[in-house]
Amino acid sequence: MAEAAAPAPAAHRWQAVAVLVFGACVIGLSPILVRLTDTGPASAGFWRLLFALPLLAVMTVRTSGPLGRPSKVAALAGVMFALDLGFWHYGIKYTSVTNATVLSNLTPVVVTAFAWIFLKQRPRGLFLVAVAVAITGATLMAAEKGGGPGIDPPLGNALSATTALWYALYLVAIGEGRKNEGASRLMFWSSAVGLPLVLLGALVLREQIIPASAAGWAACIGLGLMHVAGQGSIAWAMGRLPTSTASVVVLVQPVVAGYLGWILFAEAIGPIQALGAAVCLAGVVLAQGASRAKAEVSPSA
Incomplete structure (x- = not known):
């Protein structure tokens, strides 16, 4: 997870896709663990990054040498990720689960x-279709979640829609950073930069910062491990x-989160939501096929 980035040969492309899917599936645990932390929304993000940093530091030193200083792109990724965590968690709090899920999943767009x-990367028509299919699937998945209108829908909708922007910019920054940096170093510094920002947000909003139970502490540690394995795998694959x-591939996250909610919290999955999961995954597969076809046409892709 620490090698300098290089375009994947066709023979190794599916390996990168598999690692990306694995990372997205791990990140699908996030909503479950956040619910169990017994802290405020931004505070959960703080503990996630804090518990991830020691392991990321060890991995970086072992694979790339001294930690050094953050690059501009790593710092930018950290700021974007901190904003993503804060806006997403509060979007869920203020609007319906349906709206929060749909609006935050506009990231591929x-x-x-x-x-x-x-970046002058013109998409193929088939890829645009794949994006539409995947987002339609995510929308169908959210349709049966319900959860009420929320305590302030306009604010929650705005926060959720903005979440898509922050996470999109985070992915773009990570993708650009991986052209010159190893994944571990990039993840360490982006997490280190984001850490004080989410803590500041939690303090300003007067959140519950310290977990109230042993289970809450365990969930916070789990978030840290999830961050290393999940976002680390995504960074490597990118x-x-x-x-x-x-x-588009990371849209498997809501599919995983939905089914974990069903298994762990008995949150029902109706026929429309099940159909949405299938449609979303079909869009992911179609996007990968469209991207591979473009790469075969253009050796520089």
Whole structure:
């Protein structure tokens, strides 16, 4: 997880996809663990990054040498990730689960538009169809979640929609950073930069910061391990895959979260939600196929 990035040969492309899917599945644990932390929304993000840092530091030193100083792109990724954590957690608090899920999953649209406009990476028509299919699936998954309208829907909707922007910019930053940095170093410094920001947010909002139970502490530690394994795998894979493709593949996260909620908290999965999961996964597979076809046409992809 620490090698300098290089475009993946065709023979290793599926390995990168598999690692990306694994990372997305691990990150799917996030909503479950956040619920168990017994802390405020931003505070859960603080503990997540704090418990991840020692392991990331050891991995970085063992694979890349001294920690050094953060690059500009790593610092940018840290700021974007801190904003993503805060906006996402509070979006869930203020609006319905349906709206929060749908709006935050617009990340592939933002990434694709950003790559097209600023990085001159024009998407294929089939890829745009795949993005639409995947987001439709995520929307169907959210349709049966319910959870009430929320205590302040306009604010929650705005926070959730902005979450898609922050996470998209985080993925773009990680994708650019992986061209010159190893995944472990990039993850360490982005986490170190984001750590004080989420703590500041928790203090300003007067959250419950210290977990109230042993189970809460265990969930916080679990969030740290999840961050290393999940976001670390995503960062590694993004050194070998287009950012736009990665942004669609990580949509397996709500699928995993939905089924874990069903298993652990008896949150029902109706036929529409099950259909949504299938449609979302179909979009992910279609996006990967479209991206691979483009790579076969253009050796530089």
